[in-house]
Amino acid sequence: MTESTFTAAAERHLDMVYRVALNWFRNGADAEDAAQMAMLKLWQADADFADEEHLRRWLVRVTLNVCRDMSRSPWRRRTVPLEELPEPAFSDEERRAVYREVMALPGKYRVPLYLYYYEGYSVAEIGELLRLNASTVQTRLARARGRLKLGLTEG
Amino acid sequence: MNDLYRETFGEIHASEALRQEVLSMTKQEKAAAKRQIPRMLLIAAIVVLVLAGTALAAAAPGIRQWFSQQWTQETGRPIHTDQLGLIDQLSDEVGVSVESGGVTVTVDSVTRGEDVIWFLLRYDGLPPEEELEKRLNALERPQPNEESTRKVFTINGTEVIMGEAVDLWEEELNSPRNYRLGKATISFAPAIVDPDFYAWSLEQDSVRADGSMMALLEYTPKLVGEATLQDALDVTLELPELQWGTSSVRQVPVAEGPWTLTFSLPAIEPSESLTTGGGAAWGTPPHDTTGLGYWDSSTMGPPPAEEMAFRDIQVTPTGFTVFWTDPEQTTRLYTSGFWYLRMEDSTELRADPNGWIYCDLPGSQRVSRFIWPVPVDLGQAKSLEYRYRDEVRTFDLQ
Numbered sequence: 001m002t003e004s005t006f007t008a009a010a011e012r013h014l015d016m017v018y019r020v021a022l023n024w025f026r027n028g029a030d031a032e033d034a035a036q037m038a039m040l041k042l043w044q045a046d047a048d049f050a051d052e053e054h055l056r057r058w059l060v061r062v063t064l065n066v067c068r069d070m071s072r073s074p075w076r077r078r079t080v081p082l083e084e085l086p087e088p089a090f091s092d093e094e095r096r097a098v099y100r101e102v103m104a105l106p107g108k109y110r111v112p113l114y115l116y117y118y119e120g121y122s123v124a125e126i127g128e129l130l131r132l133n134a135s136t137v138q139t140r141l142a143r144a145r146g147r148l149k150l151g152l153t154e155g
Numbered sequence: 156m157n158d159l160y161r162e163t164f165g166e167i168h169a170s171e172a173l174r175q176e177v178l179s180m181t182k183q184e185k186a187a188a189k190r191q192i193p194r195m196l197l198i199a200a201i202v203v204l205v206l207a208g209t210a211l212a213a214a215a216p217g218i219r220q221w222f223s224q225q226w227t228q229e230t231g232r233p234i235h236t237d238q239l240g241l242i243d244q245l246s247d248e249v250g251v252s253v254e255s256g257g258v259t260v261t262v263d264s265v266t267r268g269e270d271v272i273w274f275l276l277r278y279d280g281l282p283p284e285e286e287l288e289k290r291l292n293a294l295e296r297p298q299p300n301e302e303s304t305r306k307v308f309t310i311n312g313t314e315v316i317m318g319e320a321v322d323l324w325e326e327e328l329n330s331p332r333n334y335r336l337g338k339a340t341i342s343f344a345p346a347i348v349d350p351d352f353y354a355w356s357l358e359q360d361s362v363r364a365d366g367s368m369m370a371l372l373e374y375t376p377k378l379v380g381e382a383t384l385q386d387a388l389d390v391t392l393e394l395p396e397l398q399w400g401t402s403s404v405r406q407v408p409v410a411e412g413p414w415t416l417t418f419s420l421p422a423i424e425p426s427e428s429l430t431t432g433g434g435a436a437w438g439t440p441p442h443d444t445t446g447l448g449y450w451d452s453s454t455m456g457p458p459p460a461e462e463m464a465f466r467d468i469q470v471t472p473t474g475f476t477v478f479w480t481d482p483e484q485t486t487r488l489y490t491s492g493f494w495y496l497r498m499e500d501s502t503e504l505r506a507d508p509n510g511w512i513y514c515d516l517p518g519s520q521r522v523s524r525f526i527w528p529v530p531v532d533l534g535q536a537k538s539l540e541y542r543y544r545d546e547v548r549t550f551d552l553q
Contacts, residue, residue: 003181010177018169032173039177071243088167095163102160106427108534117160131236135499136535143429146553151156 006043009055014039016056016119017063023110024067026103028088034070038063060115060129101148109144112137117152218246218264218275221360221371222529229528230502241472241532242266244424251418254280256410260394262418263369268426268473269383271526272341274372274392281366281409284332287399290407291332330401334359334368334409337395341374344389348376352514375526377514387422391415429533431468431550436477437543438463438488460543461488470496470552472533474526475506482521485513492543494525499535504528 001009017038021031041062049055090096102110115121115129123141127134145152169177222242226234245266252261263275336357342350353376360369378384394414400406437460464480475494479485494506506525513523533552541548 006181007178010174014169014174014177015167018173019164019167022167028170032170035169035173036176040180043180090163090166094159095166098159098163099167102163107424108427108532113160114164117157118164132534133499136237139499140534143553150160152160153157 001043001045001047009042009059010039012052013056013059017059019114019118020060020063020111021067023102023114024064024071024107026107026110030070034063034066037066037070041066056119057125057129060119060121064111064129098150101150105144105147109140109147112140113144113152116141217277217369218242218266218273221275221369222266226504226529229504232502234529235532235535237532237534238529242530245426245472245530247420247423249418249420251416253414253416255412255414258397258410258412258414260414260416262392262416265390265420266530267384267420267423268471268526268530269385270378270524271373271375271473272384274374276370276372276394278334278368278370278397279366281334281362281368283366284362284399287407287409288332291400291405294405294407330405332399332401334370335398335400335406336370336372337398339372339374339395340391340393341376342391343384344391345382347378347380347382347384347386347388349379350376352377373526375524383425385423385425388420389417390420391417426471426473427533429470429536429552431470431539431552433464433466433480434468434541434548434550435462435464436541436548437461437491438484439491440488460491463488463490468539468550470533470536470539472527472530474524475539477523477525479521479523482519485521485523490523492541495540495542496527496531496536497538497540497549499537503540504531 014035018031018035021034021038022028025031025034038059042059047058049058087096087099090099102113105113112126112130115126116123121129123137124134126132127137130137132140141154145154219239219242223234223239226232226238245268246264247267248264249262252259254260257280259279261277261279263277266273266275339355341355353374355372355374357373358371362368376384392415394412394416396412397409398406399409439460461484463484465477466480467478469476469478477490496504496506498504504527507528513521516522536552538552539550541550
């Protein structure tokens with residue numbers, strides 16, 4: 001990968017990588033570490049990407065792997081009380097409330113929710129990315145929807 | 156409302172500092188960039204090197220192996236990676252050791268639900284079992300006392316011998332030998348449990364060639380207040396004298412102890428829970444005239460059963476709580492039957508039938524608590540099944 005293609009990829013996808021990690025950890029500091037590690041793997045990778053979608057999916061998969069590895073590290077303090085976590089700045093209270101509600105969900109629901117509703121991946125694709133059966137992803141999405149007052153709908 | 160979700164996360168961006176750090180990766184050769192390991196991971200790597208060879212670093216897979224074997228025994232299937240991930244999530248490495256009488260006890264790791272805690276213990280320096288067997292065989296048979304209570308009952312076609320330990324000497328001659336831990340004392344700071352109200356059990360692995368043995372201590376206390384065992388805690392675990400044998404009358408001391416182990420645990424993310432909504436299970440009265448607490452089906456016929464309504468069941472990765480509708484019933488009935496967690500792939504996990512306890516929650520709410528034999532990822536849990544005789548009741552999980 002050349003410097004220019006890496007820079008272009010970072011400009012386009014760093015926010016996504018960070019958001020995936022933030023949904024995994026809820027914690028901005030851990031999410032930044034994970035995002036940095038994922039982008040480092042991209043810079044070091046000797047990979048040719050067929051197209052933009054190939055690159056985006058590769059980055060999601062690598063980010064999830066990095067998050068998974070970091071979560072298993074016994075040296076990571078895994079939990080910070082929700083009320084003590086610094087929050088991103090939002091333009092209005094309604095969005096802040098949505099963020100808080102989503103972050104109060106268990107981690108296993110937050111990531112599929114983000115990949116489905118924000119990144120637009122299908123249930124089958126999320127199953128592949130998270131190494132889960134499609135039925136498990138479907139169940140998690142349904143339960144996440146059931147717990148949110150947000151009133152998310154399918155598709 | 157899907158738009159509101161997208162708008163919310165559309166406002167979240169990587170910080171400028173992170174953006175600059177990432178873009179500057181290209182200013183070095185790729186080989187040099189490899190050294191740009193995030194600070195946290197670098198610290199972790201150094202800690203690994205410092206701890207290499209210690210119990211803390213070596214014991215990491217212990218609880219995974221233990222629960223994996225348990226899962227296969229309980230369900231007949233290999234454990235899924237999702238389940239292992241959940242076990243990781245609920246477990247903390249400890250690695251604290253204390254030596255007494257030549258035997259070293261190490262708390263390998265701790266696994267926690269809201270109201271149950273498992274300690275994976277490792278005993279090193281145990282004497283060979285042949286030596287213990289010689290000492291056991293050298294014991295003299297005690298004299299039966301005049302008030303012998305030996306009685307024989309038939310329960311569901313099985314002969315059960317009851318009595319004081321001294322009455323059971325003959326029956327125990329060929330009984331399986333195991334280590335006998337005695338009553339452990341466990342305390343927490345802050346004080347979040349009622350010290351007088353708890354259940355506990357100990358399962359042990361066979362002794363390895365190197366004289367070590369693993370044991371899993373399960374402790375189910377009654378919580379006081381709003382705190383749970385998943386909060387940050389300081390723990391003191393005091394293990395009494397270790398014995399080996401078949402019962403309190405046929406056992407020999409192994410090491411005097413006590414082993415007092417203290418350590419701190421961080422808070423872990425609270426477990427998710429699912430619910431069933433209302434329903435009913437069967438309750439039967441205890442039969443107290445023999446002191447057995449069971450009905451002798453061979454001579455008495457089936458016990459009278461009465462339906463006990465519940466308003467909800469809350470299921471967590473480590474067990475479930477039944478919220479009974481009529482507290483009066485719980486003063487005179489035992490719940491009967493078995494409870495199973497059914498997974499999407501038809502795997503079944505049975506709750507420990509002996510694990511239930513009645514207790515009161517704030518507001519005079521009477522509940523029963525059951526513990527799963529292995530922590531379970533509820534992502535693939537489909538329903539809770541209640542089975543009593545030939546009857547099956549299914550409660551979908553929401």
